[in-house]
Each structure stands twice: as C-alpha cells, then as structure tokens.
Amino acid sequence: MRPTIKRIIFFAIIILVWQGIVRMLGISASLMPAPTDVFEALAQGFADKTLIYDILASFRRLAIGLVIAIVLGVGLGILLAKNKTADETLGTLILALQSVPSIVWLPIAIMWFGLNEKAVTFIVILGGTLVMTINMRIGIKNVSPLYIKAAQTMGSRGLDLFAKVIFPASVPYAVTGARLAWAFAWRALMAGEILSTGPGLGYTLKYASDFGNMKLVIGIMIIIGVIGTIMDIVFFQRVEKNVLRRWGLETNS
Amino acid sequence: MFLKIQDVNKQFVNQKEASTVLSDINLEINEGEFVSILGPSGCGKSTLLSIVAGLTKPTSGEILLNGQQITKPGKDRGMVFQQAALFPWMTVEENVMFPLRKEMKKKEAREVAHQFLQKVQLSNYTKHSPHELSGGMQQRVAIARALSMNPKVLLMDEPFGALDEQTRSRLHHELEKIWLETKKTILFVTHSISESIKLSDRIIVMGTRPGVILEDIKVQIPRPRANHPQMTAKLEEKIMGLLQTEIDKVVKEELAYAANN
Ligand SMILES: Nc1ncnc2c1ncn2[C@@H]1O[C@H](COP(=O)(O)OP(=O)(O)O)[C@@H](O)[C@H]1O
Numbered sequence: 001m002r003p004t005i006k007r008i009i010f011f012a013i014i015i016l017v018w019q020g021i022v023r024m025l026g027i028s029a030s031l032m033p034a035p036t037d038v039f040e041a042l043a044q045g046f047a048d049k050t051l052i053y054d055i056l057a058s059f060r061r062l063a064i065g066l067v068i069a070i071v072l073g074v075g076l077g078i079l080l081a082k083n084k085t086a087d088e089t090l091g092t093l094i095l096a097l098q099s100v101p102s103i104v105w106l107p108i109a110i111m112w113f114g115l116n117e118k119a120v121t122f123i124v125i126l127g128g129t130l131v132m133t134i135n136m137r138i139g140i141k142n143v144s145p146l147y148i149k150a151a152q153t154m155g156s157r158g159l160d161l162f163a164k165v166i167f168p169a170s171v172p173y174a175v176t177g178a179r180l181a182w183a184f185a186w187r188a189l190m191a192g193e194i195l196s197t198g199p200g201l202g203y204t205l206k207y208a209s210d211f212g213n214m215k216l217v218i219g220i221m222i223i224i225g226v227i228g229t230i231m232d233i234v235f236f237q238r239v240e241k242n243v244l245r246r247w248g249l250e251t252n253s
Numbered sequence: 254m255f256l257k258i259q260d261v262n263k264q265f266v267n268q269k270e271a272s273t274v275l276s277d278i279n280l281e282i283n284e285g286e287f288v289s290i291l292g293p294s295g296c297g298k299s300t301l302l303s304i305v306a307g308l309t310k311p312t313s314g315e316i317l318l319n320g321q322q323i324t325k326p327g328k329d330r331g332m333v334f335q336q337a338a339l340f341p342w343m344t345v346e347e348n349v350m351f352p353l354r355k356e357m358k359k360k361e362a363r364e365v366a367h368q369f370l371q372k373v374q375l376s377n378y379t380k381h382s383p384h385e386l387s388g389g390m391q392q393r394v395a396i397a398r399a400l401s402m403n404p405k406v407l408l409m410d411e412p413f414g415a416l417d418e419q420t421r422s423r424l425h426h427e428l429e430k431i432w433l434e435t436k437k438t439i440l441f442v443t444h445s446i447s448e449s450i451k452l453s454d455r456i457i458v459m460g461t462r463p464g465v466i467l468e469d470i471k472v473q474i475p476r477p478r479a480n481h482p483q484m485t486a487k488l489e490e491k492i493m494g495l496l497q498t499e500i501d502k503v504v505k506e507e508l509a510y511a512a513n514n
Pocket residue numbers: 265266267274292293294295296297298299300301
C-alpha cells in the first residue's frame with residue numbers, strides 16, 4: 001500500500017473514533033467538540049474570511065521576522081566562523097541564549113516595544129536568528145579543505161575565495177539552518193500571539209478560548225499543525241534533499 | 254633549469270615533537286618532462302607536491318620555476334588531486350571556466366572550457382552537474398580544469414588512485430595522449446610502480462622516515478610501453494628491490510610502535 005493511502009486511512013480512523021466517542025458519551029462541545037463541530041467552526045471562519053485574515057497576518061509577521069533572522073544569522077555565523085575572538089566570546093553567549101526558549105523574552109519585549117506587533121516580531125527574530133547563526137558557523141567551518149586548496153591553485157584567494165567557494169560550499173548547512181529557523185520562529189510566533197495581541201492565528205485562538213469556543217480552538221490548532229507540516233515536508237525538506245544531493249552530501253537513508 | 258627543487262626540508266611540529274617529513278630534497282626537472290614521484294605511503298610525496306604548488310611552506314630550501322622563487326599558489330602550476338574537487342554548485346563547464354573568469358570574457362572562457370572538455374572527451378557533458386558523472390569522468394573534468402589555465406607545470410597527486418583498474422588504464426592512455434599533444438611538464442605522484450613506468454620519462458624513487466630521494470631513474474623504454482612487456486617487467490623488478498627495504502622499514506616501525514603502546 002502506498003504511504004499516502006495508509007495516511008488517509010489512519011486519519012479517517014482517528015476522526016471516526018473521535019466522533020464516535022464524543023457522541024456516544026454525550027460530551028459537551030465546550031469540553032471536547034466533535035470533528036463535525038470543528039469542521040463547522042472552520043467552515044464559518046473561512047466563509048466570513050476572519051481565519052484567512054488571521055493566517056495572512058501571522059504569515060506576514062513570520063515572513064518579516066524570518067527574513068531578518070536569516071540575514072542576521074548568516075552575518076553572525078560568518079563572523080563567528082572567521083573571527084576566533086568573536087567565536088570565543090559572542091559565540092558562547094549565542095549558545096547560552098539558544099538554550100532559553102525565545103518566548104521567555106516576551107515580557108521584556110513588551111516593556112521595550114509595547115503590547116503590539118513589534119514585541120512579537122522581536123521574539124520571532126530571536127527564535128530564528130540564534131539557530132541560523134549556529135548552523136551558518138558550522139557550515140563555514142566544515143567547508144572541505146580540498147575545495148579551498150583547489151581554488152587557491154586556480155588563483156583564488158581572499159574575498160574572492162570566500163564569495164565564490166567557501167560561502168557556496170556552506171549552502172547545505174545554511175538550508176538546514178533556515179529550516180530550523182522557520183520551525184523555531186513558527187513556534188515563537190504562535191506563543192507570542194497567544195500571550196500578546198493580534199491579529200493572527202494565535203490571538204484568535206486565545207480569543208476563542210476566552211469565550212469558551214472550543215470548536216474554534218481545536219480548529220485553529222489543526223490549522224497551525226497543517227501549516228507547519230506543509231512548510232516542513234513540502235518545502236524545506238524537499239529543498240534540503242535537493243541541495244544535499246547536488247552537493248554530494250547525501251547519506252543513503 | 255626549468256623547475257628546481259633545492260635543499261628542501263620539511264618538519265611538522267606535533268605536540269611539541271617535531272617530525273621530519275622531507276629531508277634534503279634536490280631535484281631538477283626539464284621543460285616538457287613527465288616525472289613520477291614514487292614511494293611508499295607516508296613518505297612525504299603529497300607534502301612535496303603541495304610545497305611545489307605553494308600550498309605548504311618548506312621549513313627550509315626553495316623551489317624555483319624558471320628562476321623565480323615560489324612563495325604562494327599560482328596559475329602557472331595546475332593541480333589535480335586524488336579526489337576531483339569539482340565544485341558541486343557549478344556545472345561541468347562552469348567548473349572548467351573557474352580559473353579563467355578573471356582574465357577573459359565569459360564567452361571566450363566558455364570556448365576555452367569547451368576546447369579542453371573536448372580534449373578529455375566530455376563535450377557532451379558541459380551542462381551536467383559533477384554529481385551526475387562517474388569518478389573517472391570527474392577526474393577528467395579536473396584535468397581539463399587544470400589545463401584550461403595553461404599552467405607551466407601540471408601537478409598530479411595520485412589522480413587515479415581512487416578509480417577502478419579499467420578506468421585507470423583508460424585514463425593513463427588519455428593522459429599520455431594529452432601530454433604528447435601539449436608537451437606540458439608533469440609532476441606525477443603515485444605509489445604504483447607499474448603506473449610510474451607506464452607513464453613517465455623519469456621516476457624519482459623516494460624512501461621514507463624521513464622522506465629522501467633514493468634514486469632518479471630514466472625510463473628508456475619506447476612508447477607506447479604496453480608493447481614492451483619484458484623491459485617493463487625488468488624495470489619493475491629493479492624498483493621493487495629498491496622499495497622493499499623501505500616497505501620493510503615501515504612494517505618494522507609499525508610493529509615496534511604497536512609493541513610499545
Ligand atoms: N599537516 C600535517 N601535520 C602533521 N603531519 C603531517 C601533515 N601533513 C602530513 N603529515 C605527515 O607527513 C607524512 C607524509 O605525509 P604525505 O606527504 O601525505 O605522504 P604521502 O603522500 O607520501 O603518503 C605523514 O607521516 C603524515 O602523517
């Protein structure tokens with residue numbers, strides 16, 4: 001059987017069992033809504049376009065944050081890989097910060113920027129930048145010495161060597177870094193929106209929860225999961241696989 | 254003298270302990286000569302080639318090319334490594350154009366690249382990615398890339414060492430043809446006696462620990478050498494005798510090392 005078919009059957013069974021249990025035990029929709037209730041809430045949300053606006057608002061914030069995070073991460077990663085003193089000082093700080101979930105920065109971000117989009121964007125940037133930096137640094141450090149030697153014998157050195165050989169050679173790590181940055185940023189964004197302000201998926205989820213609208217809460221949870229999965233599997237993993245194959249780094253698995 | 258390796262010594266310092274890898278290497282190579290450097294693994298062949306390439310500094314001594322001292326890598330010395338070292342983010346054609354991009358227009362560089370890819374019989378693969386090529390084809394691209402910048406010397410460090418027997422034999426043939434056509438000076442590192450006899454005008458036999466030159470043998474067998482199996486076998490035997498003591502030395506040292514640890 002093909003994996004896709006297996007997956008469809010698996011999810012169909014989950015939904016059926018879920019529907020059966022909720023209906024048979026007569027559980028109240030404010031405690032645990034049935035799939036049909038969730039579907040109804042989602043259909044309504046899409047029909048009156050509120051969910052579409054939320055998704056667009058969240059994505060806009062994510063895109064801005066992620067682009068800034070990737071640019072900063074590339075720059076900082078190069079700095080750490082090339083400058084020993086920076087690596088021994090700033091590098092340690094970045095590793096330490098990486099072990100702090102970015103959402104804990106929200107209270108202080110709200111103090112700095114106010115209860116608005118800027119505070120959320122700040123923790124999204126933070127969530128993505130650190131992991132991008134760490135991967136970029138490893139990528140530059142792991143460039144095969146053979147490429148560098150070969151380029152040198154062909155008259156390349158200095159900035160030319162870096163731009164034409166070292167940087168492109170580190171692209172596979174940069175792609176992995178971008179994928180992880182997206183994952184961290186997406187999680188930080190949702191947490192940030194729930195705890196601060198909207199518009200956005202997280203904010204609407206919190207709003208629905210305050211009004212006991214569990215149908216919509218679960219509906220949005222599903223949207224968050226679906227978007228995350230699609231971005232990861234359909235986009236990033238595919239790009240990563242192509243790059244690894246082309247760069248000859250593919251591990252047979 | 255075209256290429257002169259003069260009193261070269263090389264020491265590596267590891268954990269306060271200095272080990273001498275090359276000791277008093279002196280060698281003179283004429284323009285157009287095909288010279289093999291033959292020796293057991295670890296005798297310093299790669300280090301010597303890397304010094305000629307300008308990638309490694311000798312501890313003492315100097316290398317002169319046309320009377321000019323070599324201090325850093327340059328396009329007058331093309332290098333081919335055991336791994337092809339093609340850049341995976343470029344096509345075959347772009348790889349060969351890499352050393353040319355600063356000194357000529359793109360169109361011209363592409364023409365030169367095609368000309369050399371034709372020489373190694375890869376005209377049909379210009380737009381391919383390196384990972385789509387077999388090991389032997391990749392190595393041919395690396396040779397075309399090194400030749401495209403028109404170096405005075407071609408340095409080759411066991412370029413066919415990672416290939417299967419059949420491919421290697423075909424590439425020997427191609428390299429000999431290229432050498433006869435271009436009359437490039439080639440410095441060819443190998444640990445295979447038969448490979449060195451098959452290809453070179455001169456074989457520099459190296460001994461190990463420290464790396465020294467044991468003998469400088471002129472190969473007088475007419476080309477193609479495959480037509481003279483008896484002469485080849487005789488020379489092979491002679492070199493085998495020279496290297497046997499060296500290989501015994503390596504084995505003995507390794508046994509002693511194992512016994513002490
Ligand atoms: N960068 C280095 N640092 C320390 N020792 C080295 C270095 N490069 C090579 N060596 C040592 O020098 C010796 C000769 O190496 P190499 O030139 O690669 O030999 P070959 O190419 O003949 O097999 C070896 O014992 C090796 O361990």
